Amino acid sequence: MNILIIGGVAGGASAATRARRVNPEANITILEKGPAISFANCGLPYHLGGEIKKREKLLVATPELFKNRFGIDVYTDTEALKIDRANKTVAAFRKTDNASLSFSYDKLIISTGSKLRVLPVFNENFQNVFSLWSLKDLDNSLEYINTHSPKKAVVIGAGFVGLEIAEQLTQLGLKVSLVEKAPQVLGPLDAEMASFIEQELLENGVDLYLGKEVTKVDSNKTTTSNILKQITLDDNTTVDTDLVFWGIGVLPESKLAVEAALNIGTSGGIVVNEFQQTSDENIYAVGDASECIYAPTNRKAPIPLAGPANRAGRTAGEHAASGKSQLKQKVQGTAIVRVFKKTAAITGLSVRACKNASIHYEVSFISANNHAGYFPGASELIIKLLFNPSDGKILGAQIIGEEGVDKRIDIISTILHFGGNANDLASLDLAYAPPFGSAKDPVHIAAYTILNHLDARPKLISPYANLDNFQVIDVRTSTERDKLPLANSIHIPIDDPSGDIRGRLDQLDKSKETVVICHSGKRAHILASMLCGMGFIDVFNNAGGMMMRSRCRH
């Protein structure tokens, strides 16, 4: 039996080794157009910035290892050109010796990954403009930095990789300007959560140009070189630069599949079933080249992430080699990025995703320490949860913080896997010792907030909501109000030294819809629950308090 795999990265290598383990007799071959069977593409920004010191660290596997350990034949520098489904062969070309090769298969696995979306404005061959997609990109850009010592850089695209590049270039000592077409960084997150990362970027000296596109570039052009020196944005702002990195997203690399007339989804990704089989049962597709089922909506979507690609490779390799597969992954779109001292992460649905899929949702926000506040080094976590307001089912989460973000997003991703609700989240028995957490973990507090809402003790109201027609009570201190004012609010500080909160409350209008607000929602909850018990008709806690309201564009 011949199992042929096109592409070592993005699931291909994982498919090959799994196929070997379930089928020791099969002939397994990988065709990889690049020079390395597989490399740590998620590590590229960190070698650029010197955090990963040695380039060879990025080469996670060698053809020799694949041959000796697994008996897998690897052809590097070999590009697959055409799939002949009728004859079950693949035509390929090897660059190193200009050889035209043909490989026959019983099962074929396409793992061609994705390609960068092109920015038309860079239609010339500039020596100082780079993307960061391949080892060659890395080598070229590093060589340029080492030989030209650029002082200023422009990074175009503020997605996960763009932010990593901006961080690493800043750590190299460059002044970085970050340009993004969308009005926020980190498109998968909701704007008010992304704003914490924008703040972190600004505080670390990165200039932000959000909601801006590059319309023009100017360069110093000679007969031998062409160095981009300035970009112009659509509002006519100009930014001088010595170096440009661009990366505005990726598209599935599905050309071979298109030409072989396999079914392609509207996203451009290859359509597969739960075993990663394409419309031809002998051909599988995995990773960025294929679509996957996005569990929160149960719709097909391209999810260009390493974890899902790796698991898809395992499933495809096992099924191709044995006709069955154990693993059925559920992709939640979980993603994480470190940006200087802050970390941002998401799993499941955002508000935008809920709206696009017409899914009914409500939001909660909390702020809590990552571990016991009395233990040194505690730092703040901000957790946004989206939930179904009728049954409390958790729909998604976004978390910002310095430490422990990854733990909480993974716990909530696990909750999503099981379709769990707020009571499940509140009931988890999580590990507590002072260096690691609190007896009441931030995810418990987040869950409690939802449980309170479901029981109207009190209800939550979105920080995006217009408060004009509400009776608004601000329980913060005067100092807090001076720093971050809130118009048209009644000031009843919860820790009023006079202690006469009851007296003050008696003067309020019980028949009016009332919103209570503090900094993060914690103190407001205390007063709001008191009002619920005093016969106020509709009482709301402003989810996330002024911390979030001040970040929402109304």
Place this chain on the structure above:
Amino acid sequence: MNILIIGGVAGGASAATRARRVNPEANITILEKGPAISFANCGLPYHLGGEIKKREKLLVATPELFKNRFGIDVYTDTEALKIDRANKTVAAFRKTDNASLSFSYDKLIISTGSKLRVLPVFNENFQNVFSLWSLKDLDNSLEYINTHSPKKAVVIGAGFVGLEIAEQLTQLGLKVSLVEKAPQVLGPLDAEMASFIEQELLENGVDLYLGKEVTKVDSNKTTTSNILKQITLDDNTTVDTDLVFWGIGVLPESKLAVEAALNIGTSGGIVVNEFQQTSDENIYAVGDASECIYAPTNRKAPIPLAGPANRAGRTAGEHAASGKSQLKQKVQGTAIVRVFKKTAAITGLSVRACKNASIHYEVSFISANNHAGYFPGASELIIKLLFNPSDGKILGAQIIGEEGVDKRIDIISTILHFGGNANDLASLDLAYAPPFGSAKDPVHIAAYTILNHLDARPKLISPYANLDNFQVIDVRTSTERDKLPLANSIHIPIDDPSGDIRGRLDQLDKSKETVVICHSGKRAHILASMLCGMGFIDVFNNAGGMMMRSRCRH
């Protein structure tokens, strides 16, 4: 409505604030025999060692805050003496003014916590012998350390708190001897996993006396002082010391409940239902004083941990104040401890717990990096999973490592909450970026190992199993074999430079039950799955390889 709470720690304060939030009109009173309404008892060892610098950090709430914010009356230094169920009153005594007080209740919540098991050998009043249970214990022991500058300390009891004390005293510069009656530290863990922590203690200069009891103590006794100078163990070993801390476990403090004729479990804890109600529906019990349902066995057990106590308090407070409760926690016995650079954690069932409850189990072990190996700072995680060998249901986990232990134990605790199996664990979409994890997380690898076992690709065999009657193949390098020899094994290095593995395998006996072993199980898996495909009748991978086999007492 009067809600009376006996005890602020261990769930009492949590019950009080929750009761207030769902019932703004109730009179809520806490009687606390200690001087502080509540304090961070999990933080005591860390203030002893100076890692938490300020004592006031441990005082997490004050009576004034409870009164002003929540309208809750707190009586400190006030000990409840007797519950009169017929008249619904509690008699109490206040130390500060010798006042005899009486409180009436509609709903009573008992949160009296636990008390230390006594060590009879300390039947004298030594000035340098301490437990670490209350703020007073902390103050007394710190004062002794500061005034007498002890050089040597004995810690008796190697549970979670005992290890924290041993670590902190070592960091203070003392030479610590740790004495434990059981043959291992960390009794809830299985011995071979606990052995990693024993190694860490030894490497940090702590002397271990495991499987030993103190039979005799000698002191310098004068008319004004009595300083313990030496302990003698049951094997006649003597250990000189300047300071002793002892803590050999706790017992539920259920005296009031016993005297009030409430139902008490065999463990001594107060029996409660899912709403924390005792056999008297108007009396609740929470925290260490009560039993809880240990989810993995569905049996009642005392679980003296802060997290479950906090959640039980919430449930009881809410139910007492409103007649209903949302939260039904599932206690998995999740616990964690940091010991120098290592962290140990457990959730769910251990081998001992499975045997005690006659639960059928199998074990897997893996070793993997906490995050991408190519990113700086990666460290090893050892994960032991217990699973049901018929359906792959996850029963429990134990994890040792330097970083990221808490994340993985919490993910698996969440899996336990839902009764998830190995396929669920393998399918999780966890957050990956190089600083946080790997595309294939350690918990995925742990799950894959189980999936392989279930499909006999290959099966796992316990590192405790006797290998005498097996054909044993060791795939490690010669260097590894020299360091950690394995008798009666056939040496076939997987990365054999001659490359003739197939030739070597053909000389083996296919009809014999065969065990393949390497260092951690990863390389053995490759060869073992090859043997499965070559028609060997019964092939096993030694779970956890020599890393674990060398730690198991056979």
